[in-house]
Amino acid sequence: MEEKTYRERNIKFLLSLVFLLVFSVVILLYLLSLGTFLPFNVEGDYDLLNISVFTMGSFIFLSSALSLIAYAFSLLILKKENTDIVKTNCVKFGILLTIGIFLVVLLNFFHILDIFWGVGILLVLVIASFVI
Secondary structure, three states: OOOOOHHHHHHHHHHHHHHHHHHHHHHHHHHHHOOOOOOEOOOOOEOHHHHHHHHHHHHHHHHHHHHHHHHHHHHHHOOOOOOHHHHHHHHHHHHHHHHHHHHHHHHHHOOOOOHHHHHHHHHHHHHHHHHO
């Protein structure tokens, strides 16, 4: 059994993240160009299906973009060795930061927390996670 080289494993990981990024952007652009894809239905109530589709698409886009940025940062700037642990940590970081951004936006939407305070708290938590 032949083991894959370093470059083949790296390209497979990067292409999967880029595919998720491009696919989610294409789907979101298509849906936003439709006149019927609105957050409200005919009666004026919230259309939860459209809201959840948009939320999931933007979650996939944001998490894959942040994972790519974290992976590029760890390889190019921090000069870490390319291992499965680095890839796993980058994906975890992207998903956790995306959940944090969505939480800040959700709290701002319901007027529980101001957006500037929420982003400030999120930045403090991110910096604290690197220190600890």
